Amino acid sequence: MGILYLVATPIGNLEDLSPRAVRILRESVLIAAEDTRHTGTLLKHFEINAPLTSYFEHNKIHKLDRILEALAGGDVALVSDAGTPAINDPGYELVKAALASGFDVRPVPGPSAPIAALTVSGLPTDSFLYLGYLPHKATDRRKTMDQVSNLAYTLIFLESPHRILDSLEDILAVLGDRRICVAREMTKLYEEFWRGPVSGALVYFRSKEPRGEFTLVIEGRAAGEKQQWTEAELLKAIKKELKAGRPAKEISAQLAETSGWNKKDVYALINQIK
Numbered sequence: 506m507g508i509l510y511l512v513a514t515p516i517g518n519l520e521d522l523s524p525r526a527v528r529i530l531r532e533s534v535l536i537a538a539e540d541t542r543h544t545g546t547l548l549k550h551f552e553i554n555a556p557l558t559s560y561f562e563h564n565k566i567h568k569l570d571r572i573l574e575a576l577a578g579g580d581v582a583l584v585s586d587a588g589t590p591a592i593n594d595p596g597y598e599l600v601k602a603a604l605a606s607g608f609d610v611r612p613v614p615g616p617s618a619p620i621a622a623l624t625v626s627g628l629p630t631d632s633f634l635y636l637g638y639l640p641h642k643a644t645d646r647r648k649t650m651d652q653v654s655n656l657a658y659t660l661i662f663l664e665s666p667h668r669i670l671d672s673l674e675d676i677l678a679v680l681g682d683r684r685i686c687v688a689r690e691m692t693k694l695y696e697e698f699w700r701g702p703v704s705g706a707l708v709y710f711r712s713k714e715p716r717g718e719f720t721l722v723i724e725g726r727a728a729g730e731k732q733q734w735t736e737a738e739l740l741k742a743i744k745k746e747l748k749a750g751r752p753a754k755e756i757s758a759q760l761a762e763t764s765g766w767n768k769k770d771v772y773a774l775i776n777q778i779k
Contacts, residue, residue, distance in 0.1 A: 507534065507580040509603045511596065513589040513615025517692035519550060526613050527551050534579035537572050539586045539594055547584075555582070565595040569602050576608050589617040593637050593663070618691060618720050619661045626659070626686035626722035627700055633659040634725075639672050646672060650679040651736045660723040666715040673710065676723065677703045678770055681733075683724040690717035733765030736774075743775055753779075 510529050515521040530536060530553045537560035538544035545557060560568050560583065575581050583590045583599060589612075590596040603610050619635045634653060639662050640646045653660060660680075664672050669687075676685070680703070687699040687706050695717065699706055703723075726733075734742075739760065746756040753775045761768035 506608060507576040507578065509576060509600070509608055509610045510580060510582045510613050511590045511600070511610070512582045512584050512613040513617065514544075514547060514584050514587060515692065516587040516616045516618050516621070517690065517696070519547070521616050521692060522547070522551065523613070523615055526615060527553065529580070529613050530555060530582050530584075532580060533582040535572065535575040536582045536584060537568070537599065538584050539590075543586050544584055560595070560599065562595050565598050569599065572599060573602060573606055573608070576603060576606075582613075587616070587618070589615065592617065592619070616692070618663070618688075618718075621691055622686065622688035622720035622722050623659065623661060625688070625698060628659045628684060628686060628722055628724050630659065632657070632725075633661055635661045638663045638665075639668070641668065643671060643675060646675045647679050647736065650676060654680055654733050654735070655726055657725045657727075659725050660721075662721045662723070664719045664721055666717060666719065669715045669719050670707070670710060672721070673703060673707045676721075677707065678767070679736075680723065685724065686722040688720040688722065689715075691720065693717070734763075739764050739766055739771065740774060740778070743771070743778060747775070747778065 512526050512529055530548065533555045536544065536555050536557050538557055539561050541557050541559045548557065558568065558571065560572065572581055583596055585594045585596065591600055600610050623630055623633055634656060636649065640649055682702045682704050684701070685703050685706055689697040699709055742760055742764070743756060753772060756775060757768050757772040760766065760771050764771065
C-alpha cells in the first residue's frame with residue numbers, strides 16, 4: 506500500500522521547493538494537482554515526469570476513486586497551486602478518504618502563505634486564528650469579522666487585489682484601527698510588506714493599484730481593551746431604544762459609549778433600521 510504525501514510547493518520562488526519534495530514527486534506513481542497546467546510547469550522545471558491528474562473543487566468527488574486506486578499500487582503526492590495542500594482547497598476530502606481506506610497520510614512541509622506572513626508581521630505569534638479568504642459580500646465580511654472582533658488571537662485572512670480596499674475599510678469599521686501587516690506577492694519579484702495601523706494601510710493602497718495576492722495579519726483584541734458588542738447585540742439595543750421613542754442622535758451617542766462602536770457607524774445602523 507502506498508502513502509499519500511501532502512507536498513508543499515513554492516508560493517513564488519521555485520528555490521523554496523525542498524529536495525525531499527522533489528524526490529517524493531519523482532517517486533510518486535501519481536501526482537494529484539489543483540491545476541495540472543500550473544503544476545506541469547513546476548514539474549518541467551525540476552524534470553519530474555510522474556503521471557499527473559487534476560484534483561480540484563469541482564471534480565474532487567469523481568477523482569477520489571482513481572486516486573485511491575493509485576494509492577493501492579504506490580505513493581501518491583497531492584499538491585496545490587501554491588503552498589501547503591489541504592488548506593483552502595479540497596485536499597481535506599482526499600485526506601479523509603485515504604485515512605478511511607486505511608492508507609497512511611504524511612506531510613512534506615514547506616511554504617505556507619499564512620504562516621510566512623505571520624512570522625514577519627511583528628504581531629504576536631503565540632496564538633493566532635486563520636480564517637482563509639474573506640467573504641465576497643460586504644455584509645458577510647463584516648459578519649465574519651464581527652464574530653472574531655473580541656478574540657485576543659492574531660487574525661490571518663487572505664484577500665484578492667480586487668477586494669483589498671473594501672476589506673480594509675470593513676476591517677477598520679468593525680475591528681478598529683488595529684495594527685496590521687499586509688503581505689503582498691510573498692517570495693516573488695514584487696514582494697512587499699506594509700506594517701502599521703489599518704487606516705494607514707488604506708491610505709497607502711488607495712494611492713496605488715493593488716496587484717497580486719494579499720495575506721492580512723491583524724492584531725487581536727488587546728488585553729484590557731473594552732469588549733466591543735457584536736452587531737447583533739448592537740441592533741437589538743438600537744431597536745429597543747427606537748421602540749422607546751428616543752431620537753437617533755441621542756441613541757447613537759449613548760450606544761457609542763457603551764458598545765465600543767463608532768458613533769457614526771451606530772447612527773448608520775439606526776438609519777438602516779428606520
